[in-house]
Amino acid sequence: MNIIITGLITGSMLALLAISFSLIFGVARIVNIAHTAFYMVAAYCIFSLTGKFGLNPIAGMMIAVVVVTVLGLLAYKFLIDPIREHEAAVLIATIALAMIFQEAVMLIYTGDYRTVSALIEGYFIVTGVKVFYQQVLTFGVVLVVLALLWFLLMKTKLGLAIRSTAEDREVANLMGMNDSRLAMITMGISVALAGFTGAVLAPLTVLSPFMWMEPLIIMMAVVVLGGLGSIKGSFVAAFILGFTEALVVFMIPKGAFLKGSVALTIMILVLLLRPEGLFGISFEEER
Amino acid sequence: MLLEIAHLTVRYEKAVLINDLSLCVDTGELVSLVGPNGAGKSTTLRAISGLVAWEREIKRRSTSGDIFLEGTVTFNGERIDQIPAHEIVRRGLVLCPERRRPFREMTVLDNLLAGAYLQKDPKKSRETLDKVYELFPVLKQRSPQIAGTLSGGEQQMLAIGRAFMSEPKLLCIDEPSTGLAPRLRQEVFEKISEINRLGITILLVEQEVSLVFKMSCRNYVLSSGKIIAQGTGQQLIEDEVLRKTYLGL
Ligand SMILES: Nc1ncnc2c1ncn2[C@@H]1O[C@H](COP(=O)(O)OP(=O)(O)OP(=O)(O)O)[C@@H](O)[C@H]1O
Ligand SMILES: [Mg+2]
Numbered sequence: 001m002n003i004i005i006t007g008l009i010t011g012s013m014l015a016l017l018a019i020s021f022s023l024i025f026g027v028a029r030i031v032n033i034a035h036t037a038f039y040m041v042a043a044y045c046i047f048s049l050t051g052k053f054g055l056n057p058i059a060g061m062m063i064a065v066v067v068v069t070v071l072g073l074l075a076y077k078f079l080i081d082p083i084r085e086h087e088a089a090v091l092i093a094t095i096a097l098a099m100i101f102q103e104a105v106m107l108i109y110t111g112d113y114r115t116v117s118a119l120i121e122g123y124f125i126v127t128g129v130k131v132f133y134q135q136v137l138t139f140g141v142v143l144v145v146l147a148l149l150w151f152l153l154m155k156t157k158l159g160l161a162i163r164s165t166a167e168d169r170e171v172a173n174l175m176g177m178n179d180s181r182l183a184m185i186t187m188g189i190s191v192a193l194a195g196f197t198g199a200v201l202a203p204l205t206v207l208s209p210f211m212w213m214e215p216l217i218i219m220m221a222v223v224v225l226g227g228l229g230s231i232k233g234s235f236v237a238a239f240i241l242g243f244t245e246a247l248v249v250f251m252i253p254k255g256a257f258l259k260g261s262v263a264l265t266i267m268i269l270v271l272l273l274r275p276e277g278l279f280g281i282s283f284e285e286e287r
Numbered sequence: 288m289l290l291e292i293a294h295l296t297v298r299y300e301k302a303v304l305i306n307d308l309s310l311c312v313d314t315g316e317l318v319s320l321v322g323p324n325g326a327g328k329s330t331t332l333r334a335i336s337g338l339v340a341w342e343r344e345i346k347r348r349s350t351s352g353d354i355f356l357e358g359t360v361t362f363n364g365e366r367i368d369q370i371p372a373h374e375i376v377r378r379g380l381v382l383c384p385e386r387r388r389p390f391r392e393m394t395v396l397d398n399l400l401a402g403a404y405l406q407k408d409p410k411k412s413r414e415t416l417d418k419v420y421e422l423f424p425v426l427k428q429r430s431p432q433i434a435g436t437l438s439g440g441e442q443q444m445l446a447i448g449r450a451f452m453s454e455p456k457l458l459c460i461d462e463p464s465t466g467l468a469p470r471l472r473q474e475v476f477e478k479i480s481e482i483n484r485l486g487i488t489i490l491l492v493e494q495e496v497s498l499v500f501k502m503s504c505r506n507y508v509l510s511s512g513k514i515i516a517q518g519t520g521q522q523l524i525e526d527e528v529l530r531k532t533y534l535g536l
Contacts, residue, residue, distance in 0.1 A: 085349035157404065164401045167390045173341055173372040174382050175453060176405040 001129040003246045009135055009204070011242025012142040013197055017215060018222040018234040019149065020193035026166030026229045028084060028183035031091050034075070036212040036219060037098035038191050042068045042198030043207050044105055047116050057119050061199040065192055072191025076184060084183070098212060105209040116202040138200045145196060146235075152189075153231065162186055166229065214260055218245070221263035225270050227277025237278060241266065288361070289314045289488050290335070290380070290457055295358035297327075297334055297512075304330045306512040308358070312457065317480070317489045319499045322509035323533060328492040329385050331509070332459045335360050336382040337372030363456065377405055379456030383463070385492075387446040391435030395426055398434050398445055402452025412452070419448040422478060440471040447478065451487075458482065459490045464498070476502060496534045500524065508533055 045064035153159035226233025297305040343354035420427035500520025
């Protein structure tokens with residue numbers, strides 16, 4: 001039971017992180033290493049807003065997401081966009097960005113572990129296992145956001161343009177889609193989702209300036225397993241890894257220390273055996 | 288004149304792809320651009336639809352070489368050579384690219400709707416979609432299918448249908464017959480004729496000279512980035528040297 005609950009929650013969060021990471025990669029070939037750093041910033045925002053300023057937690061979450069989105073767009077405009085066509089430069093720039101966030105958090109909040117109080121306290125018991133209301137809430141909200149994201153991508157014109165540009169941005173231009181503008185919009189959506197994930201996760205975890213690293217690795221493993229650029233793949237792979245992680249943590253003594261290495265092992269195995277991932281597309285040269 | 292290209296030159300680094308090319312297309316015409324492999328036919332279409340300039344911008348940003356682009360392109364009385372690709376479509380100059388390039392992961396219907404991206408009025412898109420389905424009944428039948436799983440012929444119909452969805456005044460089609468069986472080629476050309484009869488001007492790049500000359504009004508022969516001959520199919524075929532050397536007939 002514990003495994004199922006943890007697996008579902010971790011899986012759904014990983015799905016959000018991995019899908020939002022894939023989105024901006026798909027549209028603009030940006031590998032955003034700072035993706036989970038944005039998620040950390042959102043978590044700390046909530047910590048400050050609800051703790052220091054005593055704001056209502058829901059308002060805190062919303063403000064945190066907005067703050068992170070604005071930060072993301074600024075970073076895109078001034079840091080990433082000018083070097084967008086240089087994949088290696090983008091990689092280095094976003095690593096730098098993540099480090100900047102880490103050091104900034106370290107300066108402001110010190111390296112101490114922090115916690116954010118739950119939105120709703122209490123728990124109920126299913127088959128002898130404590131299920132916290134906060135866990136159920138988080139899971140529910142994440143599912144709703146995933147559904148909204150699906151709707152945006154599959155049922156709206158903006159979604160159609162995002163998918164088209166992700167698949168072939170040259171041809172997308174021929175249909176009147178402005179790929180630079182879409183990259184900007186997608187960056188906004190991507191970072192907002194990272195911020196949102198951080199916001200809903202905050203009450204369930206401890207905050208530290210290094211909290212972006214482990215999810216980054218696991219998220220990368222999800223993206224590789226699902227197939228680079230495949231949204232459906234990211235979704236399925238997220239739950240596979242979410243459950244694997246839960247299994248490892250609960251079944252193996254001291255398993256919690258193995259989480260990262262399991263993800264890395266899966267990533268390496270996939271790269272060796274099936275580089276295109278579960279649902280990946282083998283990339284064709286553009287011309 | 289609907290389209291007027293004057294003194295177009297395109298260079299990639301030192302390589303000259305298009306060399307001082309001028310041509311024009313009048314409203315309602317079906318004009319073909321033929322020539323051997325590597326003559327610069329695709330580059331011409333990419334230049335007028337804004338893709339060469341788009342690619343130049345990317346190359347500049349990634350400092351991976353430069354493209355030199357010069358000359359004027361006038362469409363419907365307006366200079367379009369400084370306008371970005373995604374704005375050129377809006378003017379009604381639409382390119383159906385080489386190798387079809389469908390969005391392979393998307394359904395046939397989504398591919399067609401992507402073509403109608405600029406049409407704000409859903410009712411109008413619906414009408415155009417009905418026209419496309421009328422032209423290509425097979426696309427209606429396959430509308431929920433993933434485009435990557437279509438056959439080559441169907442993918443070509445989809446590519447043309449998708450371009451048609453952008454409501455072109457001038458439809459440029461790049462080698463629609465590549466890789467198709469003779470019977471399918473015939474069919475694709477018939478569809479192109481049909482679109483032309485609907486009043487849409489067509490600039491067609493092709494290697495399949497014998498079929499194209501039967502339906503085109505005028506033709507340009509391109510070799511090494513230069514127009515070396517022009518005229519009706521009959522006139523071009525009568526020229527012995529041209530026929531043997533460039534047209535492969
Ligand atoms: N990106 C590029 N960089 C450098 N040279 C290029 C590039 N694209 C095309 N070329 C060269 O430019 C020339 C013209 O290419 P283009 O694709 O326009 O020819 P084409 O007439 O369409 O040929 P085909 O019939 O094979 O499609 C070719 O020699 C090609 O090798
Ligand atoms: Mg060509």
